[in-house]
Every structure is written in C-alpha cells, then in structure tokens.
Amino acid sequence: MTSAAPLPPPVLTLAGALAQRLLPRGPSPGPVRRAAAQTLAVASGVVMFGASARFLAAGTTVDPRAPERAAALVTAGPNRISRNPMYLGMIGLLAAHAVVRDRWAAWLPVAAVAVALDRMQVPLEERALRERFGAEYEAYCAAVPRWLGRPGGSPAAGGAPEAGAAPGSRP
Template sequence: MPKVPPPVYVVVGLAAQHLLSRGRRPTLVRSVAAGLVAAGSVCLAGGAARAFKHKDTTFNPLEPERATAVVTDGPYRFTRNPMYVGMAGLLAAHAIFRGGLLSFVPVAAFVAVVDRTQIPAEEQALSWSFGEAYDSYRAATPRWLGTRR
C-alpha cells in the first residue's frame, strides 16, 4: 500500500502550479471558471465523504482493508473514485485560475500517480475484502469518469 496520503500530492501539485505560472495574473473569466470547477469538485468529494459516513465505513486511503462496506450510492454511482476526481478537479481549478498550459502538468501527474499506485492497491484490498460484491461494482462503474477499468 502506498504510504503517501493523496492530499499530500494535491498540496505538492498546488505548489508546482504556483512555480510553473509565476507572474501570471488571473482574469475575471478564469477566476469565475476556476470557481465553478472548484465548487463542483468540492461538492463531488463532499458527497463521497457523506456516502462513506452514511455507511459508517472508513475513507482512509492508506487503510482500505478497514472498510466495512462497499459504497455504491451518491457520487459512487458515476465513478469509483469521486474523492480523487474531486482532488484532480481542485488542481484543474487552480490551473485554470493560474493560467498557462504548464499549470496543467501537475493535474496530469496527480492523475497518473494516483491511477498507477494508489487506486490499484485500494482495488486489490477491496476485492479481497468484499469479493464478488466489489468486483461486480468495479465492472459496472468507471474508475474515473466515463472510462471503464
């Protein structure tokens, strides 16, 4: 299991975006667009956290084996990883706000790292813990948005 909590990657990504877009001033249009993307991202991640709380299960990404239920409602109907989609959305919102194409590099890096390290380890633990219930959910619901895997 990876030992770095995904929010740490977000903080590193935000810092990298700041360095990559130094000296750029946000426009009104970018500010509004970034605010809308950020609001949607917070709602998505918040809905995911509420769904976990409703099922009374852990959402600690470093200890998926402590999960007591497969959560399939709320945002989990559309993606198996709404918290990670929300985190990527916050990085995308910050990239929009900062401006410049280089600001999107940390967004891509976050998605790649989480997709290749964190999510596979979580999925393995959940499959082991919940068997067919999780495997069926995984087969029917995309990992991110609009993609099956």
C-alpha cells in the same frame, strides 16, 4: 495494513498545488476564466466532500492508507458516477487552480497527480476491495467506471464492455 502508495492522496494533492504555486503565473484571470475555475472548484468540492460524507455515514474508512479496513462498499451518491470521486475531486481542484494560473506548466502537476493516483493508489485500493467484497465489488466495477465515463462503458474508461459487444469494439 496494505502497502500504501508513497504519499497519501491528500498529501500528493497538496504537493501538486505547491508545485503549481512555484511555477510562473500567467496574467490575472478575467471574469470568464475566474468563473470557470470557481465552477470547477465548487463541483470538485461537492463531489469530493459528498463522497466523504457517504463513507462516514456508512461507517467505513476514508483513510487511503488502509483500504482493507473498509466496512461497507459505498455505491451511492458520487460513487454512482465514479469509483474514485474523492480523487476525482482532488484532481478537479488542481485543474481549477491550473485554470487560474493560466500557464500550460500548471497542468503538469494535475497530470502527475492523476497518473500517480491511477497507477499507484487506486490499484492498491481495488485489490483490497476485491479481496474484501468479492463479487459485489466486481459487479460495482462492471457498472461504474474507475474515473468518469458512461457507466458500463469501455474497459479503458474503467467499465465493463456492453453485453454482447466484441472485445475492443465501440458502441
């Protein structure tokens, strides 16, 4: 088994939601804030569960503790817009909860979970997938950003620079 991050991502996300619940809550959400939170939650759930369904249909693992057990490189569905749609969905659910809580402090767990996933979990998975799928995974990384952004966009967004672009240049 690959050395895993300290907490599996679903547990980390639940810890973030618990932290949000323990923080003071703002005023009761009005219809606009409630609709924004619901829209974000539904979109996040669709992305997260859509990606999970694609993994299961491909017969590959969804277990973040053992990325080396990946049997297939899933690049369709939500994985066409983000290399980490399940984690993006988890972060989106926390963001929806922060919108409802209506306090700046409710955004701290969102940021903490996002940074923890980006710095601890995702690099472990990328290393395992790079070893398992080689050039196919490298091509996928060049075409699809780590999180969100224009596919094939800037390296900071997790994509490759455009062909012919000077290092550090922006299109």
